[in-house]
Amino acid sequence: MAGEVGLQSDVYLDGVAKPRTLHLKMLRRRWQIIALQVIATVALIGMYLEVVSTYVVGSIDHTMVFDSIELLIADQLPLGDWLTGEGRDGMARFFVPLVLGLGLGGLMALVAFQSPKVQQRIKLAFILGLIMLLIGRLVLMWFAGMLFSFELRFPTNDELETLQTPLLMIMSLLILFIYLLPVIMGTRGIWGLSRRSIAWAIGFTLLFLGIHAILTFPLIKSQLGAYAGSLATLESQTSDPTIGLFGINLVTREQFNLILIAVLIMVFQEASYGVIRNLEYAFRLPESCKRDPEYVRQMDNVLNTHLRHTFLFLGLTGLATMVALGFHKVLLTIVSDTTGSQWAGQVSESIELTLTYGLVISALLFLSIMAVLRFFIPWQRVIGFIQSKTNRLPVEPEQKDFIQL
Numbered sequence: 001m002a003g004e005v006g007l008q009s010d011v012y013l014d015g016v017a018k019p020r021t022l023h024l025k026m027l028r029r030r031w032q033i034i035a036l037q038v039i040a041t042v043a044l045i046g047m048y049l050e051v052v053s054t055y056v057v058g059s060i061d062h063t064m065v066f067d068s069i070e071l072l073i074a075d076q077l078p079l080g081d082w083l084t085g086e087g088r089d090g091m092a093r094f095f096v097p098l099v100l101g102l103g104l105g106g107l108m109a110l111v112a113f114q115s116p117k118v119q120q121r122i123k124l125a126f127i128l129g130l131i132m133l134l135i136g137r138l139v140l141m142w143f144a145g146m147l148f149s150f151e152l153r154f155p156t157n158d159e160l161e162t163l164q165t166p167l168l169m170i171m172s173l174l175i176l177f178i179y180l181l182p183v184i185m186g187t188r189g190i191w192g193l194s195r196r197s198i199a200w201a202i203g204f205t206l207l208f209l210g211i212h213a214i215l216t217f218p219l220i221k222s223q224l225g226a227y228a229g230s231l232a233t234l235e236s237q238t239s240d241p242t243i244g245l246f247g248i249n250l251v252t253r254e255q256f257n258l259i260l261i262a263v264l265i266m267v268f269q270e271a272s273y274g275v276i277r278n279l280e281y282a283f284r285l286p287e288s289c290k291r292d293p294e295y296v297r298q299m300d301n302v303l304n305t306h307l308r309h310t311f312l313f314l315g316l317t318g319l320a321t322m323v324a325l326g327f328h329k330v331l332l333t334i335v336s337d338t339t340g341s342q343w344a345g346q347v348s349e350s351i352e353l354t355l356t357y358g359l360v361i362s363a364l365l366f367l368s369i370m371a372v373l374r375f376f377i378p379w380q381r382v383i384g385f386i387q388s389k390t391n392r393l394p395v396e397p398e399q400k401d402f403i404q405l
Contacts, residue, residue: 032303101180105187250326
C-alpha cells in the first residue's frame with residue numbers, strides 16, 4: 001500500500017521549499033531529535049556532576065592523584081593547573097576538564113560520521129603525531145649529535161631525559177581521561193549515534209558506584225587503613241529527612257542525591273536510545289514511505305510522545321522513589337494527625353527505621369500497598385486514559401501548496 005502513495009508535495013513558504021520527509025539528512029534536523037539529544041547531553045552532564053560532587057570531589061578526585069605524583073617525582077606535571085583544576089576548590093576543579101571531555105566526545109562523534117577512508121587518515125595522523133610527541137625530540141637530538149660528531153653511539157642520559165616530559169604528559173592525560181570517560185563516551189554516543197558508547201558511559205558510572213559501595217562497606221573499609229579516610233561514605237544510621245512533598249519530609253539530602261543520580265541516568269539512557277531507535281526505524285523504511293505524509297505525521301507523533309514521557313514518567317519515577325523510601329514517615333504522620341496517640345512517636349523512634357535496611361522495609365511496605373490497590377484501581381486503564389489524552393493530536397488545517405511561478 002505504501003508503494004501506491006504519491007510523493008509528498010513540497011510546501012513553498014516565502015519562496016523556499018520546505019519538504020517533510022523521513023530521510024536521515026532531514027530527520028536529524030527535526031527539532032524533536034535535536035531536543036532529545038540536548039536533553040540527553042544535559043542529563044549526562046548533570047549525572048556526572050552529581051556523582052562527582054557526592055563521591056569524588058575532595059575525596060579521590062584527579063587533583064589529589066596529580067599532587068601525589070608531583071610529590072613522588074619532585075617536579076611539576078607538564079599539564080597546566082588551569083587545565084587540570086589544581087589549586088581550585090570544590091567543583092571548580094572539574095569545570096575545565098568537563099569542557100575538555102565534551103569537546104573530545106563531540107570531536108569523536110564528528111569523526112564517526114566521516115567516510116572510512118577519512119577515518120583511517122585521521123587515525124594514522126593521530127598515531128604519527130603521538131609517536132612524534134613521544135620520541136620526536138629524542139630522535140632529532142640523537143641523530144644531530146651523531147651527525148656533528150661523526151660517530152655511531154647510543155643516546156646519552158641528557159637525550160633520554162627528553163622522554164620524561166612527553167611520558168608525564170601522556171600519563172596525565174590518561175588519568176584525566178579516565179575520570180572523564182563517562183562524559184567522553186556519553187557525548188560520542190549521543191551525537192555519534194553509538195549504542196556502545198552510551199553503554200560504556202552508563203556501565204562505567206555504575207561500575208564506579210558499585211566498587212565505591214564495596215570499598216565503603218564497614219568490614220572492607222576497616223581493612224583499608226589510612227586510605228579509608230579519603231572515601232566519602234553514607235552513614236549506616238540515617239538522619240532526619242529534610243526533603244519531601246506537601247509538608248512531609250521523606251528523604252535526606254544524601255538519599256535525594258542518589259535518587260537524582262538514578263533519574264538522570266534513566267533520562268540520559270531513554271533520550272539517547274530514543275534518538276537512535278527512531279532514526280534506525282526511519283532508515284529501514286522503503287523509499288516511498290519516507291515521503292508518505294502519513295508516515296511523517298506518525299514520526300512526529302512518536303517523537304512528541306517520547307518527549308512528553310521523558311519528563312512525565314521519569315519524573316513520576318523519582319517522586320515514587322522518594323515516597324517509597326519515606327513511606328513509613330507518611331504512615332506515621334497520618335496516624336499521628338488522626339489519632340494523636342503516642343504510638344506513632346514510639347514507632348518512629350524504632351532503631352529499625354533509623355538504619356539503612358529500614359528504608360528497604362519502607363519501600364517493600366509501599367510496594368505491598370500499591371499491589372493491593374491494584375485490585376481496586378485499574379491502573380492500566382488510568383494510564384491508557386492519560387496516554388489517550390496526551391497523545392491526541394490537534395486537527396491540522398488543510399494546507400495549500402503555493403507553487404512558485
